[in-house]
Amino acid sequence: MKYQWGVMERAFDSQIGELKKLILVMGGHVEQALDVVVQGLTQRNPKRFEEVHKLEDKINEEHVKVDNECMAFIAKQGPVAKDLRLIVSLIKINADLERMGDQSVNIAYTGKDYLNRTPIPMPSEIEEMGNIVRKMVKESLDCFVREDVELARQILLMDDEVDTRKSKVFTNLVSFIQSSPQHVEAALDIILIARNLERLGDHATNIAEDVIFVSTGKDIRHGGKYS
Amino acid sequence: MKYQWGVMERAFDSQIGELKKLILVMGGHVEQALDVVVQGLTQRNPKRFEEVHKLEDKINEEHVKVDNECMAFIAKQGPVAKDLRLIVSLIKINADLERMGDQSVNIAYTGKDYLNRTPIPMPSEIEEMGNIVRKMVKESLDCFVREDVELARQILLMDDEVDTRKSKVFTNLVSFIQSSPQHVEAALDIILIARNLERLGDHATNIAEDVIFVSTGKDIRHGGKYS
Numbered sequence A, B: 001m002k003y004q005w006g007v008m009e010r011a012f013d014s015q016i017g018e019l020k021k022l023i024l025v026m027g028g029h030v031e032q033a034l035d036v037v038v039q040g041l042t043q044r045n046p047k048r049f050e051e052v053h054k055l056e057d058k059i060n061e062e063h064v065k066v067d068n069e070c071m072a073f074i075a076k077q078g079p080v081a082k083d084l085r086l087i088v089s090l091i092k093i094n095a096d097l098e099r100m101g102d103q104s105v106n107i108a109y110t111g112k113d114y115l116n117r118t119p120i121p122m123p124s125e126i127e128e129m130g131n132i133v134r135k136m137v138k139e140s141l142d143c144f145v146r147e148d149v150e151l152a153r154q155i156l157l158m159d160d161e162v163d164t165r166k167s168k169v170f171t172n173l174v175s176f177i178q179s180s181p182q183h184v185e186a187a188l189d190i191i192l193i194a195r196n197l198e199r200l201g202d203h204a205t206n207i208a209e210d211v212i213f214v215s216t217g218k219d220i221r222h223g224g225k226y227s
Helices: A002-042 A046-077 A081-115 A124-146 A149-179 A181-216 B002-042 B046-077 B081-115 B124-146 B149-179 B181-216
Strands: none
Touching: A002 A046, A002 A081, A002 A124, A046 A081, A046 B081, A081 A124, A081 A181, A081 B046, A081 B081, A124 A149, A124 A181, A149 A181, A149 B181, A181 B149, A181 B181, B002 B046, B002 B081, B002 B124, B046 B081, B081 B124, B081 B181, B124 B149, B124 B181, B149 B181
């Protein structure tokens, strides 16, 4: 009986390990998607935008797979307490990552329009936002796997850096449009891309909040007001 | 023993019933939030924007409550098959409704800026988008509770009506900015609000897709490619 329990326990842990691996691979694809679309913009290279679609296909496939495996795990293993929080958080992180894939595709579409217009300077903040968000995704998933609550809290602060840059892009481009209204479409493309990057940062923030929830059982969403 | 089982079964069903009621109440608050912010815009009444914050507080409180009750249900009842799909979908719908609350607040913030600027005409499409999205939220939750797959499919089509209007707002406002660059900020506010409404429609679409998943077990996300 004791031995049997040992076997069950190992199956349980290794299934959780597999699920964590799956979400890390998916996160890697999200990072790549973000990478290629930001490079498409900064290098003015439309081919990079094309690469996002293969990555999105992978992300979508992983999205359905993670959901299915999490449900199978719940049905078979009946997790409780922290393990249940972990599985429910995986389902949520999965949804966030899938939407990050969507947002990257949105950037590619807007980016393609942008490259077809009369060039206007690309604000340096766009590349910076891309870099910060990519770091947020990577680190939020790292700290999910390692259950590193301290790092998760630092990621929440990184989101402010994204928001500050977005506001700067907005302000500068509004002035630019006023002085050069003939470039309104290209400027609007950049504004929408900055907005997409801001949302990508929000999704990474959601993941960091989930990490804190799994490890501490504390729901810090909505300022922890309702936990 | 048989009697005991009957008691357990009734507890199970009544708990699912309570969870469904909770999500309907939350959905009602999301509809109201959407209502007040669109009225704030069309009536040029900043007081309506203020009302969204109380509604958001309620939505956030319900958000945490639904998550907790769903986890408690999984831990205690160990649902499988369709019941498990229902609970997991509730967790996802909950996340979508919460983000719809956030989007409504975003509209209120942008709307307040808009009312402080020199007035420009509000495109009729904004009110229309608000009406369609509100209908989508209401009907998607109705069909979730009634497990009405046919209605859910119709809701997916309504999202196209939202997107068409958003594109029209974009095109018209780009021309407007070119001819009246002094109004770029007010026009940009409307463009961002149209984008928020588009996202609200996307969230309602997610809910409709979840309804189809619960009832049929078919994952139609990503065109059903990975189910």
